[in-house]
Amino acid sequence: MFVGSNSTLVAPLTIEDAAFVAAGSTVTTTVRTGDLAVGRGRQRNVRGWTRPDRRGRKD
Numbered sequence: 001m002f003v004g005s006n007s008t009l010v011a012p013l014t015i016e017d018a019a020f021v022a023a024g025s026t027v028t029t030t031v032r033t034g035d036l037a038v039g040r041g042r043q044r045n046v047r048g049w050t051r052p053d054r055r056g057r058k059d
Contacts, residue, residue, distance in 0.1 A: 001015050001016070001017060001018070001019050001020075002019075002020045002021065003015070003021040004020075004021055004022050004023030004024065004025065005023045005024075006023055006024045007021050007022075007023060007024065007025050007026070007027065008025070008026040008027070009021070009027050010026065010027065010028045013027060013028065013029070013030065014030045014031070015027075015030075015031045015037075016030070016031060016032050016033040016035075017033055018033050018034055019031040019032060019033055019034065019035050019036075019037070020035070020036045020037070021036075021037045022036060022037065022038040022039075022040075024040060025037055025038055025039040025040060026039045026040075026041075027039050
């Protein structure tokens with residue numbers, strides 16, 4: 001078994017012998033022997049996004 005850097009494994013989960021998880025992947029289901037799990041989200045850009053104004057906020 002090999003788990004690449006910056007990967008997130010969400011329990012409950014089984015990663016079998018000789019399975020691989022690609023770096024940066026989020027894995028939520030079983031990875032079977034000899035399989036490579038690649039779990040990455042699709043990039044989405046939000047046009048016109050602005051940072052929320054935090055002035056005057058009471059935290």
